[in-house]
Amino acid sequence: MTVTLAPKSVPDRGSWRRGRVVAVFSALTAVLLLAHSLVPNAVGNAGSLLETFLPWTGLLLVPLFVAALIRRSALALVSLLLPALVWGGFFGGRLFDRTADGGDFTVVSHNVNDENPDPAGTARALAATGAQVIALEELKKPEVPKYEDALAAGYPHHVVRGTVGVWSTFPLHGTEPLEIMPWTRALRTTVDTPKGPVALFVAHLPSVRVRLDGGFTADGRDEAIGLLAGELAATPSPRTVLVGDFNGTADDRALGPITARMRSVQEAAGDGFGFSWPAALPLARIDQIFVAGVRPVAAWTLPATASDHLPVAASLAL
Known part of the structure; x- marks a missing residue:
């Protein structure tokens, strides 16, 4: 009688090697937020244009998240934490109600x-x-x-x-x-x-x-x-x-x-x-x-x- 043993589950180490492009774009998004003041206004007032819609840079995380899921990449998913934390540092406080009663x-x-x-x-x-x-x-x-x-x-x-x-x-x-x-x-x-x-x-x-x-x-x-x-x-x-x-x-x-x-x-x-x-x-x-x-x-x-x-x-x- 032949007994076939089920193969041991092997961790998908490839999930930490896939998604490098997504990880790079995540890092660039974080850098853009951190260094937005360095974007020059010399050409078309690009810096001011970026800062006008700066809160919306958070939407860049959506396609990156979708791409990370498609690639089934742990590396890409973890890399998204960096721009998410930076965005939260800039704008997270604005998501909450800071109003109070009173006033003259x-x-x-x-x-x-x-x-x-x-x-x-x-x-x-x-x-x-x-x-x-x-x-x-x-x-x-x-x-x-x-x-x-x-x-x-x-x-x-x-x-x-x-x-x-x-x-x-x-x-x-x-x-x-x-x-x-x-x-x-x-x-x-x-x-x-x-x-x-x-x-x-x-x-x-x-x-x-x-x-x-x-x-x-x-x-x-x-x-x-x-x-x-x-x-x-x-x-x-x-x-x-x-x-x-x-x-x-x-x-x-x-x-x-x-x-x-x-x-x-x-x-x-x-x-x-x-x-x-x-x-x-x-x-x-x-x-x-x-x-x-x-x-x-x-x-x-x-x-x-x-x-x-x-x-x-x-x-x-x-």
Whole structure:
């Protein structure tokens, strides 16, 4: 009688040799995240373009994970831990709710879109939030009376300079336009809250474009950021709030002159990433609220209006 013994199971040592290409791309993804600030802006502002969508680099792990499974590669799967840990170090904290209760007043900022088909409805939606201060960008001069009429009952104090404006339940004074662009798209005013004055800046920085022949065209925006930072530095107020459409994210090095002196409320007290544009499928937070000398308590985005941007809001403690 012949007895056949079952072969002993042999570890698949090949799983540690397969998938080297996937492992290399995993390492490159980690390096890209760690060294994103070294990507130069000299050619097409490539560095700023990458940083605008930096959180989305996490999606690069999905095809790498699928490839590792197809290759049945332990090496590839383990290598994915490196970029995953790096991404988590950068953005993991933003996945959690950092909001709290309290605050002395709420500010809302919204690029209302100069082609907004329902200015009055947009204004009513913002007023329904109960915010004490509402800042609007991309106001079209013929449409301003519609915003004024819709907000008049709840916001007795308001100022408009060029295409930006502020509506407030608190008195405003010392309003002046800021010459950071050839046309008026920024202002500075003082909000007299019950706990003292707060310097409020509202800005709508120049648009950026991605073009095949020129890359990320952001030079006009970057120049305006430098001028705006100069205005902020020249303001003696110990409490400063800066809001508006920056056409750039807080991760973009171009906003460095601002983020070096002010905190992003979304990063400090937000819930999630707070993407605000485009409203139909938000991919980036280009609408910002920055503060200095003021403590952010909570930050969030509001439901869509008739604009192509989502409104952003923050509760602030003085």
